[in-house]
Amino acid sequence: MIKLKNYIAGVSVMFSALMAAQSGNSSVKQYPTMYENQAASLPSNTSATAEKVVLSAKELVDINLNGMMNDPVLRNADWGFVIYDPKTRKVISSYNETASLIPASTTKLLTTETALGLLGEKFRWITQLEYSGELDADGNLNGNLYIVGSGDPSLGTGKAGASTYSRISADFLSAVQNLGIRKVNGSIIIQNAVFKENKRAVLPENIVWLEHHNYYLPVGTTANINPAHEKLIAKKPSPFEKDNKRYFYVSPYINKMVYAEKFEGNPVETKLPDAPFSLANSLRTTLVKSGIAVTGKVEARTADLNPEERKFITFYKSPTLAQIVYDTNQRSDNALAEALLRMAGFQKKGDQTLQSGRDVVNGHLIARGFDMKGLNYYDGSGLSRNNHVTPIAQVKYLTDLMKEDYYKVYFDSLPIAGQTGTLKKTFTGSGYGQVFAKTGTLNKVKTLAGYLKTNSGRTLVFSLMVNNYSGSVDQVKQRMESILAPTLSL
Structure with missing residues (x-):
């Protein structure tokens, strides 16, 4: 920096001196002492003007x-x-x-x-609507509605082109009506998950995930988990083994993705993304106002070792990342x-x-x-x-x-x-x-x-x-x- 300042100072002095020489207010040619050895090449007092100084952009x-x-x-x-x-x-x-x-x-x-x-860049957060139980001929759903979220930071905000809660609730209402549901004899349950659509080589660490349809549900923590059940992922599960559960996690022992067919660990301790309570409450209000009664309440379920069998209704996708x-x-x-x-x-x-x-x-x-x-x-x-x-x-x-x-x-x-x-x-x-x-x-x-x-x-x-x-x-x-x-x- 010192060298730069000295250099700049020298150039500045020369620049000022030459400009002064061009002004015509002085009959004496002035130039920096550092350029004295170049005096012979400078214009004489009889020259009309000094050469124009051209400085580089730098x-x-x-x-x-x-x-x-x-x-x-x-x-x-x-x-x-x-x-x-x-x-x-x-x-x-x-x-x-x-x-x-x-x-x-x-x-x-x-x-x-x-x-x-x-x-x-193409990552999207998914919020999925499902139902459990049975739907009778009169449109009575004897089961629960499920909102399965994935931590969408834009959900309901309108930011980046995201839909508002009212818009999503209206779309969910339309899907519920098209299915023929006229009454919900159950609750609206919120859960968070990691969706398979966003293909990633490794699931989030520190949590054990239960494979469930097109997503993974959190069931517990990997802290003190028994390594005896761990199996490396080498093949896809058989379609004929639908009753077999598979729990996926990053092994704290070998730092690789593994799965187990039983989980004997602790419940979830880490903080999952906030459940979409605002959307669930908005949906419940929209359903009731449209004549679809909901007998239960809105509740969150952080972890679930034995999830109910559910059927897909519809989903909402966030804007891309x-x-x-x-x-x-x-x-x-x-x-x-x-x-x-x-x-x-x-x-x-x-x-x-x-x-x-x-x-x-x-x-x-x-x-x-x-x-x-x-x-x-x-x-x-x-x-x-x-x-x-x-x-x-x-x-x-x-x-x-x-x-x-x-x-x-x-x-x-x-x-x-x-x-x-x-x-x-x-x-x-x-x-x-x-x-x-x-x-x-x-x-x-x-x-x-x-x-x-x-x-x-x-x-x-x-x-x-x-x-x-x-x-x-x-x-x-x-x-x-x-x-x-x-x-x-x-």
Whole structure:
């Protein structure tokens, strides 16, 4: 950095001297002492004008960056900046690139990418409606309705194109009516499951799962489970052995997926995704208002070693994970980001706690080769000031993602300068439509990280984080735009 400052200082002095020489206000030719040995080649006093100084785009970026260090808004701030070439994998220009700074909502870059990497862009959460018992000729269901959920974070919210509770309840009502059900002599029971449609090599750890039709139900914990019953998965079950139960889990002893034909362990202890009570209550109200009485109540059943035989009625599918990630990053939705963090924890460890989510994200980042120095990943949204990351780690991470199959989905989820999401009202001049990045805002924290397209068509990666700035949010936003403006000419 010292060498850079000395270089910039020298170029700045030369630039100023030559401009002064062109002004005509002085008859004495001025130039920096560091260039004294070049005096013979400079124009004489009788020359009409000095040669025009042409600076490269990189020199302009460096000079502009050097000037920002003394800007009143940034002078006493903690801030860092990196502009990075993903092709050469080299830093083009930087300032405090290894400083550990509060990233605010650019934390969502880590959360949403972990979800895509773990689950896949086409992943959907399924909420299925079933019934048990018998349906008589008069339309009386002597049994229960079951809502089998899978932890859909968008359920009922309308976010990312998701349906509202009332819309889903109306669809479920229509399916119940088409089946001929006129009265339910039973309850509406809620359970959570892992659906087979979302093909994954390994089920969530720490839980024993009972195979049940097209999904797995949680029945207990793997803690202290007896390894004597474990069998490696080598063949599909026989269709003639319908009465045989198969319990699947990740063995804590060999760390492989196994199954057993009996379970003698403990009940579920870890936190499963929240049951869709709001949907169940909405459905019950909709049924009753439509003249379909429900004699029982809404109840949750966390685990069930002996589930009733059930029949399928209908299902609701969430938007794809790609759509949810898009909504999360475009609107900087904190609730969705925190839900994705906890779902990442659940899908890996079978536990929807914040700590499990953190562990999964950190493990994912380590596996990716993320530079963990200066990183403290505390929550999924970036609301906490306990989050810290370095600018250089962010740009290298974003560079590595460019080779992933889901990179286009990830890239498309980022707001576009002057056009979409949280960048819609920024870069309305220089940079319009050329910056694709996640924003971040907390009190006295403003951040931006992502990709930019230069005027020549290059794709560069950048990170710009400003902590403890002076002045207003609009003032620091203007400085950030000014820092990035000359990089568009690289």
